[in-house]
Amino acid sequence: MTDANAFNPWRPVVRDYLDSLRAAGRRPMTVRLHEHYLRHLQRFARDPLKITVRVLERALAARRDWTPETIRSAASVFRGLTKWLHARGLIPTDPGLLLPAVRVPPGVARPIPDPILDLLLTAHLPGRSRWLLLLGGHCGLRVGEMALVHSNRLDGDLLFVVGKGGKERWVPVLDPDLQAAIRSAGGWLFPGRQDGHLSPGYVSKLLSELLPEHWTAHTLRHRAGTAAYRGTRDILAVGRLLGHAKPETTMRYIQLPMDSLYAVARAAA
Template sequence: MDSEWAPHISYFTNWLLAAGRQPSTITTRTRWLQLLARTYPAHTPLSITHTELSEWIANPRWKPASKKSALATARRFFHYLEITGTRPDNPTKLLLSVKVPRGKARPIPDQVLTGGLARAAAAEEIFMILLAAYAGLRRFEIAKLHTNDYVNGWLTIRGKGQVMRHIPAHPVLKPYLELKSAGYYFPGRFTGHRHPDNIGKNISRLLEGDFSTHQLRHWFATTTYARCKDIRAVQELLGHADVATTQSYIGVEDEQLTAAISALHRFTQENLPSNT
């Protein structure tokens, strides 16, 4: 990486660390900035303009979500340079926001979930899947789950942005939660806890096909809402700041759409307006 970029990126990541940002967020920000530096080796963080940034984000090979992530990184980085007096202007202020198509819920099919549980050879593999499906945990939340997080039948989860949420443990989880009395439920090989990527790869392997841990989270949202019909409760369980995000996690089956149409009031033919 260009020596002109390295110290600025280092100071920026320390700034994010001081604010308690997740390691995964910092890693993502760093990778985007390293890519930007490699794309424009003749420029420094102090000389690059909005023209180059627009060209970079307009990469036709990137999906809208990637463009949005790249823009978010650039905005945060150049905001930092501006407020610290390192750069007098912020070139990202001239960039428009990236529109991302609304996400569609992708709950995992029931038979894939049961198949994954059947293929699990060890209790900890079953436990991984159940934590995603019956508590709605993200893979990094599963990886760092500690016995201290389970008290009196409730799980305390520190999610994105260090936001805390409390989840009543489903009865199917309790035997696994009570198997261990101290330490991480998924310890690392030498110290600490398992890496989130390891959790994700293990779950995907067990589920087979193109299915992920996050789709189990969607299954949790869809199934829970179908039973309780309380969107705010599901929002709290998932740890979403915006209920609109929760809505995008909840799938709607064809039978529900058919029932909704069937519920419309029927007019008799003679009551319909004439075309003539």
């Protein structure tokens, strides 16, 4: 049986590394994201000072459900740790330098990885932050559409949305807490100074402060499109959710599921 009080060599290293990130002014959720991926890495090495490139590769390859974007995000965290360890003289060489670049297909959607969004949604965030994440990451709303969410535009679990060019659509809101928040708002969900609600620019600013570095409000919308297509394979319905007039536009918001690529490859073989 493992002694619960036994010394964990990871604990002081992770503590000092996260402190260095905070000292460098990194966003709180960026620090939390690093901590999240480092917990995963600890399963593959008992001692952080004995990490090898093979350990890093095993940790990245272990999660078959991770998309290329998620793998690249984790690899960036691993490289950050090993670079810091080497710079502090705690390890003789930097194994992160030997990690191969993670290839993400060019010219395709860039959805925020599910582990990052899940981490944000499970954090103790104020209601406004959580509603913005859900409206973008689950409902696929643009920042301008988020700013205009109003209690009188919710009918049951359907939200009436006016998008680009005045195009109208209905978007399901399935999270019960978000539904309740919209109903009880008694007006704009995000009150502000622009005709009584927040401006799209301010909504974008709030999300940029909330999300880890390299992720934007639009990557939440890409995530909604990607997840919706992964679960349905219905490009027309996904386009309706996102408010697109053409399937070609919707395809730019969807990161094609890997099982689809393998199915095509098997069919071609």
